[in-house]
Amino acid sequence: MAEKLPLVPFREEHEIFRQQCRRFVEKELTPHVMEWEKGQNFPDEVFRWVGKMGLHGILIPEEYGGAGGDYLMASVWVEEMARIRSGGVEAGIGMHGLIVLPAIARFGNENQKKRFLPPGVKGEKIGALGLTEPVAGSDLANIRTVAKREGDHYFLTGSKTFITNGSRADFVLVLCKTDPGAGYRGFSTLIVEKGMPGFTQGKPLEKLGWHAGDTSELTFENVAVPVENRLGEEGSGFYNSMANLEWERLIMALGTVCSAQWAFDRTKAYVLQREAFGRPIGKFQVNRHKMVDMAMEIEAARQLNYHALRKWINQEPCAVEVSMAKVFASRMGEFVATTCLQLHGGYGYMREYEIERFFRDVRINAIGGGTSEILKEIAGRLMGL
Numbered sequence: 430m431a432e433k434l435p436l437v438p439f440r441e442e443h444e445i446f447r448q449q450c451r452r453f454v455e456k457e458l459t460p461h462v463m464e465w466e467k468g469q470n471f472p473d474e475v476f477r478w479v480g481k482m483g484l485h486g487i488l489i490p491e492e493y494g495g496a497g498g499d500y501l502m503a504s505v506w507v508e509e510m511a512r513i514r515s516g517g518v519e520a521g522i523g524m525h526g527l528i529v530l531p532a533i534a535r536f537g538n539e540n541q542k543k544r545f546l547p548p549g550v551k552g553e554k555i556g557a558l559g560l561t562e563p564v565a566g567s568d569l570a571n572i573r574t575v576a577k578r579e580g581d582h583y584f585l586t587g588s589k590t591f592i593t594n595g596s597r598a599d600f601v602l603v604l605c606k607t608d609p610g611a612g613y614r615g616f617s618t619l620i621v622e623k624g625m626p627g628f629t630q631g632k633p634l635e636k637l638g639w640h641a642g643d644t645s646e647l648t649f650e651n652v653a654v655p656v657e658n659r660l661g662e663e664g665s666g667f668y669n670s671m672a673n674l675e676w677e678r679l680i681m682a683l684g685t686v687c688s689a690q691w692a693f694d695r696t697k698a699y700v701l702q703r704e705a706f707g708r709p710i711g712k713f714q715v716n717r718h719k720m721v722d723m724a725m726e727i728e729a730a731r732q733l734n735y736h737a738l739r740k741w742i743n744q745e746p747c748a749v750e751v752s753m754a755k756v757f758a759s760r761m762g763e764f765v766a767t768t769c770l771q772l773h774g775g776y777g778y779m780r781e782y783e784i785e786r787f788f789r790d791v792r793i794n795a796i797g798g799g800t801s802e803i804l805k806e807i808a809g810r811l812m813g814l
């Protein structure tokens with residue numbers, strides 16, 4: 430008999446790891462979510478709990494306290510994080526351990542890796558990524574934050590907004606212009622640390638979803654940043670930020686599918702037990718079709734994600750596939766959220782049933798990490814359109 434083809438990109442060791450992640454999430458994190466969602470910032474100690482499990486260090490080499498794992502392991506953690514059922518918590522943890530720390534591991538010098546990675550992996554120091562500014566998000570090349578070099582320091586002036594972990598971050602990777610006349614080669618990334626004179630971290634902003642998460646403004650007034658804190662070569666900032674964005678987009682797409690799957694499963698159980706006009710509402714043909722439509726969209730999004738993930742892991746060009754995966758997952762997520770809410774009737778509108786949280790949280794996927802319009806532009810141009 431011919432060898433069976435694998436249905437998923439994951440192997441046995443990944444599935445064992447998945448069970449560990451799931452137990453941790455369901456026992457230690459999800460039970461607190463209702464409480465955390467009432468504030469705007471889940472407790473800092475959660476980063477240490479996650480650190481104790483080794484989950485911030487999946488993509489970090491062992492010599493800096495990490496697990497030296499691969500992107501498949503990291504993807505398993507992303508999928509299981511969706512079970513926290515709070516986009517704000519997932520974003521805070523994911524930004525720190527899956528985006529900021531790996532960027533330091535990839536682009537940092539030896540000294541930076543020794544200083545920032547071990548405490549980051551333990552969750553004792555929290556990281557953030559500062560790209561977006563009040564005047565420029567999609568049009569990142571148009572940012573205004575500048576750093577002028579004088580001797581051993583850069584003097585950084587400008588501001589960032591919508592920064593995940595911004596109010597509590599111990600260090601932030603800040604994209605700025607070090608040579609405004611040099612086009613894409615005029616950008617650098619500086620590691621700005623909490624407490625540096627002139628660096629102000631704003632309070633969490635109020636927002637539609639991600640209620641438990643910290644999304645804040647940062648301002649820099651002539652902040653003296655040692656040259657030693659420059660991540661990578663001077664002039665490499667724009668390119669390094671772009672390299673990071675592809676993985677960030679994949680993470681968002683993978684998480685959206687798993688959140689949608691959770692909402693689907695919950696709704697399936699609900700429509701089979703809730704009765705109207707003498708039968709379960711899921712037995713009305715119109716609702717059965719809605720459920721099948723959702724299952725179809727979720728599965729299609731999952732397979733597109735795995736296709737993009739395989740290409741990313743194989744280090745093949747994958748900007749088209751990653752862009753398509755995120756756009757498709759975002760659209761699917763909104764469709765699933767509104768359909769699940771509708772099927773729950775009035776209960777869907779109530780906090781207790783958690784579908785309304787998914788409905789609010791899912792909306793960010795078409796905006797954060799590159800809007801759907803920008804991603805279609807990227808894919809379209811690469812397709813020769």
Ligand SMILES: Cc1cc2nc3c(=O)[nH]c(=O)nc-3n(C[C@H](O)[C@H](O)[C@H](O)COP(=O)(O)OP(=O)(O)OC[C@H]3O[C@@H](n4cnc5c(N)ncnc54)[C@H](O)[C@@H]3O)c2cc1C
Binds near residue numbers: 559560796803806
């Ligand atoms: C909750 C949250 C968390 C975030 N976390 C972070 C973070 O940690 N770090 C960080 O740096 N940023 C973060 N962001 C910012 C996010 O990446 C930006 O909001 C996003 O990139 C869009 O930028 P913008 O908000 O400036 O919108 P704009 O760029 O002003 O876009 C506005 C609208 O115009 C459209 N548009 C723009 N250009 C084009 C075009 N060429 N063609 C067609 N349409 C176009 C966009 O698609 C969008 O619909 C976060 C945002 C939110 C809401």
